[in-house]
Amino acid sequence: MNQSAKSYSPLQVALIGGAIATTATISLFGTAWTRGVRAALALQDSPKVIVDQVWQLVNHEYVDGKFNQQDWQATRQSLLSKDYSSREEAYTAIREALQKLGDPYTRFMDPKQFEALTSQTSGEVSGIGIRMEVNEKTQRLTVVEAIENSPALKAGIKAGDEILAIDGKPTLKMKVDDASKLIRGKAGTPIKLKLGRAGQTAFDLKLTRANIEVPTVRYTLRQEGNRRVGYIRLREFSAHAADQMQRAIRDLNTKKVDSYVLDLRGNPGGLLQASIEIARMWYNDGGIVKTVDRVGGTEETKANRTALTNRPLAVLVDGNSASASEILTGALKDNKRAVVVGGQTFGKALVQSVHELADGSGLAVTIAHYYTPAGTDINHKGIAPDIKLDLTEAQERQLASNPDLIGTKSDPQYARAIAILSNNNFAQPPANQPTRPMSRADSLKF
Template sequence: MNQSPRHFHLLQVALCGGAIATAATLTLFGPGLSRSVRAALQDSPKTILDEAWQIVNSEYVDGTFNQKDWQAVRQSLLGKNYTSREEAYTALRKSLEQLEDPYTRFMDPKQYQALNSQTSGELSGVGIRLELNEKTKILTVVEPIENSPALKAGIQAGDRILAINGKLTKGMSVEDASNLIRGDVGTKVTLRIDRDTKSAFDIPLQRARIELPTVRYSLRQEGQKRIGYIRLNEFSAHAPQQMRRAIQDLTGQKVDAFVLDLRSNPGGLLQASIDISRMWMDSGSIVRTVNRKGENEQLAANRTALTKLPLAVLVDGNSASSSEILTGALKDNGRATVVGSQTFGKALVQSVHSLSDGSGLAVTIAHYYTPDGTDISQKGITPDIKIDLSDSQRQKLASNPKLIGTKDDPQYLRALNVLEAEFAKVKQPTAAQRQSRNNCLIPGLTCRSNVQ
């Protein structure tokens, strides 16, 4: 994308939450610089400073820049000499702090690359989740990811990794091990595995591009009802297609209702939240955004809902941004009952730009409001059914994640009670209606009943 970001439709550059995605390239150097100054900047760390300054100058949601003289900030940045890029990075971060906006921030190349991997919902590696076993202090496989080289090679949950490319893992952190295992697509890595059923052995693996699962789902038989439980961890680029598969698969299994778990979901891509909202809503507003010029953009459902079955949504204090967009849309439109704790309260939208040295800049470009016009900034969304977990309950779920989304999970249990109450409100068909529906199964008989 070579055109100026300011001409983009909001969804092409927007993100919400702790995760961010690449937005666009940018123009270099503003007007008023002489040719000699431009030439000097091209080979200087000041290149990045000027690129970043221009983006903020043209896009930042607050045209007063938090009552700061943004032109003076530029003069200060470009008026200094820097001995390294790191020194320039530090100066840029300090300048951005003047905006008092934690979401407008600079990322060095490593941070920017990590963020892109996060929001793309992909990574280059072998596809295993690791943990450091609390008792043995040995790196252990939690699970191999679906369709990954690790799964295809037969790596199993519980396998202990003794070495990576011959380097012993004793005393190694999960992060250090992950950095060794990840690498460019097509390259190879060898893991030495210790498994209870056999002596230690080596497994050679070829790294591949792996789609990370952000949606997990299962069918729960709760009394007489079949509940489709879906947990969404993040709004990555792959989240919509994974959500679509989950809804369709569970619908095919004849569920009676859904529980959508957005707890501890920090957000992600704005477009993903819109796409997923449309899977649950046939009509109604989803969100309204306002940029620094006061221009409004209304985003709405488009009659593409995949289900109309009863829905309960679980949230907590770590449900933020894109999670709050989806929650607000479902709540304000009466599509779902929201259960849990007050949400985080982040009502800002960012765009992210790649800078010329591989670093990146996230800039707040808009404020958003729920369909009812509510500003949730620093307030969050109040659930329809408010139920906070005690410290002991949180600790119990954190220490045993398998209990999340079960009857040992108080918020999930309350969601089941809500759905049960909704089932009770549904008027049962009369004997005549049931007979009419049965007649529809008789070959040759014309059916006019609307009972479904």
């Protein structure tokens, strides 16, 4: 999906993840309504406009029509009877009102928090395209990777380069977050870095910021005994995740893989529609997810004969695999398309709608409950893997300190998946289900 979350006006997305998990939905409040609110805000510049906008959205959309036994009309009267000396005071009142609903996923975001959310779910950043860390040994800000097709990679920045200064500001003892704030900026604007590289004297490098697609899918071909295994790790379901997954599967198909391992461990969620599109890449027929709204209205989403492969598949999950990860895992498990290996998943089966408010702040509202294709409610329970294998604390520490070991034989959950794929074929769909390449038109049907 090439369209970023920010391109919707008004922005409205449906959340299914613990931290992010979003997808575009149809707004109950049209563009004209939002424009009207913005016009009112411009005329009044009153925090009460935002307060009432939040109340209206919850009143129209919240999944619990009884509002957790709260008198929601009385809540509105209370909110609007107050005089707010600042927007921050109004924000506090909004959060206090929402807290009474007893739903941590229905939440208010100030403009900075909302911008961070939409940036993350869009799958894009505006900057130079590097991942960096503070090196434990040198305590210097160090490049871990220059992202594909980024200004950094095109300028020759390499893993291991030390960032000594950003626009003349020394980075010694600077935190990664602080450095990121300096590096990010509007596409087309210039930035100058002073870099240190082994065997060379420090040098300056001028770059121009750009909008960069953040890689959320990592994949590789692994030779495991006499099997060729396509290992794919999906970090989150961003707006570009489906396109990236499609490219990964297609590339691995050309390499004649015998089976796949899809790693969803630590994946907190992402775009609901991305999880649906990715599920459709793995099987041709069967359900994916069912959602139920506050009046009992149901919507079922199914596969649409656009699978890219029918090779055996194992899925790796853990307690941090949430929401969109659970939709995908539940779909693959219930359709007997994959063997699921690892720990019990997080257990979040609620769908949120996210709205951009008139002053740039945002609101997430729980609008529906979802169920796996078999009708299972996983809320507060999670998905039980077919093969339960929890990592010990020592194993978790080893993988955390040596990320290159993830998805190798030194990774116990991956190793178990490989053993299962080598010994049976139940993770492969029936041979009478042909696959066809997915077209770009398919991938953009959101």
